[in-house]
Amino acid sequence: MLITNAEIFTGKGFSHGGMVFGETIQAVGRIDGPGDLDAQGCYLIPGLVDIHTHGAMGEDFSDGKAEGMPILSKYYAAHGVTSYLATTMTLKEPVLADAMKVIREAKRPENGAKCAGVHLEGPFLGYAKRGAQAAENLHKPDAEMFARLNEASGGQVRMVTVACEEEGGMEFIRKVSPVCAVSLGHSSANYDTALEGFQNGATHATHLFNGMDSLHHRNPGIIGAAFHAGASVELICDGLHIHPEAIRMVHQLYGENLNLISDSLRCAGMPDGDYELGGQPITVKNGKATLSGTDTLAGSSISMLDALRNVVRFGLSLPQAVYAASTAPAKAARLWDVGELAVGKKADFLLLDKNLELIAVFVDGKKLDI
Numbered sequence: 001m002l003i004t005n006a007e008i009f010t011g012k013g014f015s016h017g018g019m020v021f022g023e024t025i026q027a028v029g030r031i032d033g034p035g036d037l038d039a040q041g042c043y044l045i046p047g048l049v050d051i052h053t054h055g056a057m058g059e060d061f062s063d064g065k066a067e068g069m070p071i072l073s074k075y076y077a078a079h080g081v082t083s084y085l086a087t088t089m090t091l092k093e094p095v096l097a098d099a100m101k102v103i104r105e106a107k108r109p110e111n112g113a114k115c116a117g118v119h120l121e122g123p124f125l126g127y128a129k130r131g132a133q134a135a136e137n138l139h140k141p142d143a144e145m146f147a148r149l150n151e152a153s154g155g156q157v158r159m160v161t162v163a164c165e166e167e168g169g170m171e172f173i174r175k176v177s178p179v180c181a182v183s184l185g186h187s188s189a190n191y192d193t194a195l196e197g198f199q200n201g202a203t204h205a206t207h208l209f210n211g212m213d214s215l216h217h218r219n220p221g222i223i224g225a226a227f228h229a230g231a232s233v234e235l236i237c238d239g240l241h242i243h244p245e246a247i248r249m250v251h252q253l254y255g256e257n258l259n260l261i262s263d264s265l266r267c268a269g270m271p272d273g274d275y276e277l278g279g280q281p282i283t284v285k286n287g288k289a290t291l292s293g294t295d296t297l298a299g300s301s302i303s304m305l306d307a308l309r310n311v312v313r314f315g316l317s318l319p320q321a322v323y324a325a326s327t328a329p330a331k332a333a334r335l336w337d338v339g340e341l342a343v344g345k346k347a348d349f350l351l352l353d354k355n356l357e358l359i360a361v362f363v364d365g366k367k368l369d370i
Contacts (some may be wrong), residue, residue, distance in 0.1 A: 001365065004035030006044040006351070009341055011327065013319045019044065021347035023365045028341055039351055042359055043318070046326040046341055047082025047348035048304040051159060051333045052119055052207070052234060052261035054087050054277070056268035056303075061086040062278060064098040066106065073112030075269055078370045079303035082348035082363050083116040083330070083338050085158055087263075089278030090122030090133035093145060100152035111368045114348075116335050117158035120149065121206065124172065125186035126163035129211045132291055132298035133186060134278050141172035150179065158333045161206045163187035164197030177201030181333055184222050186211040194225035204332050207263060208233040208250065210241055210297070227253055232332040234259040237307040237314070238300040240288055244314035251316055251324075259332050260307045260325045265289055265299040309356050318356075 004018040008028060018031035054060055056075045059068035076084050086103045088096055100118065108114055123139040124146075130138060139145065141162050150157040159181045162172055165188060173182050177200070184197050185206025190213070205212075205226040213221040226233050233254055235242050241263075242250075251258050262268070267275045267284045274292065275282050277299065281292040289298045302310075308325045312318055330339025337346050347365035352358060361368045 001037070002031065002033065002035040003037045003039050003044065004031070006039035006042060009043065009045040009319065009322050011323065011340065014043065019341065021365050023347060025341060025343055025345050025347050027343060043352040043354075044341065045322045045350050045352060046339050047113075047350055047361070047363070048080045048308065048325045049116075049329040049333070049335065049339055050076065050081045050084040050262050050304045051259065051329045052087050052121070053084055053264045054089065054299060055266040056264050056270075058266050058270055060266045060277070061103065062089045062091055062095070062099050064095065064102045066102050069102065069106035069115070070109040070112060073109055073115065076113035077111060077361055077363065077368055080305040080308075080350050080358050080361065081113050081303070082350075082361065083114045083335060085117050085119040085333060086115055087119040087121050090125060090130070090137045091278060092137055093139075093149070096120075096123070096149055097152045100149055104152070104154035104156060111370060114363065116338070117156040117333065118153050119333075120146070120157055120160040122161060122186065124160070124162040124166070126166055126188050128188045129163070129186045131186060131211045132277055132280065132282070132296060134280055137278070141166055141168045143172050143175040146172070146176055158335070159183055159204065161185040162202075163189065164202065165189040165193045170196060170200050173197055173200040173202050177203070184212075184226070187222060188213060189222055191220045191225050194222040195228060198225055198229035198231055203231050205231055205233040207236050207241070207261065209246065210236065230257065232257040232259055232328060234261045234329075234332075236261060236263045236300050237310045238287075238302045239310055241297060241300065247311060248315050251320065256323060256328060258324045259329045260304065260311065260321070261329070262302055262304050262307060263299045264302060268301045268303060270301075305356075305358065312356065
């Protein structure tokens, strides 16, 4: 199939041209000849990759409900996500194991996005920076427990968040980093400890600024250590978790290592009201999710497409935003066959109009009915 007359994302900017594809991309650039689809000047970008999302539409991956998987898959596709990591909360091992099995057995529905693996956000986190994670379910970093959960998932864990200062944290990183990406987060680690974590194999930082000490000129903490180590970092760009100026600053500091995430909860795509997260009640008011009765933020209600539009509104260029929402997260999660419009990559891509409204979604070269 050939798409013509598109503004194609090149990784650094946009170039007018076309793209030949089947299940994978076969050619991209200035291509002559009649096409199967005239893009009419729309933006052609890689499908968005959400490496940190707990759920939407009343469903949560931690529930371990097989019937929830197709609902989530279709929601993501309808909001421009073609690949996602099913992200779980801090729960007891048997509950997590059940969720892993459901994720392993799920099949991508027609008109749905791909589940590219699992992000274990816990239970190997620190008490002081647990945020909306349930304290009674926290567990010391345990590589054997990780291995059991990864086996239950069918070897699909692509990322795990850990508090490296906890007992056994460094050994955990050394053992697990060859298996999947290890991210530092929900952690009180100071700069030296965090840097040691990166030196031992961690490569990523979970929702930068949230769930960690603030950047201080005498203790740069995880934020400074990630910069020094060249690690990738993720931001929740809903306009609530991070001030727009901080987003601009992070992009100036980290450049192509910046990843956009949704960190969406089951309340995404749903009205304001009361919901549940990892066994704890949350309240959503004007799109802001907090632990009920507190001011503690508990994830977001946005989609990745919302995040992309937000950072453009906040001052990033469209190429910078697209890279941070597709190419960077694919690399951070070691998903080597998506996130770029390049020969041999999966034909997972979007068409957006000039107002960044979604026109079409393609997965494995097939146009979805969204």
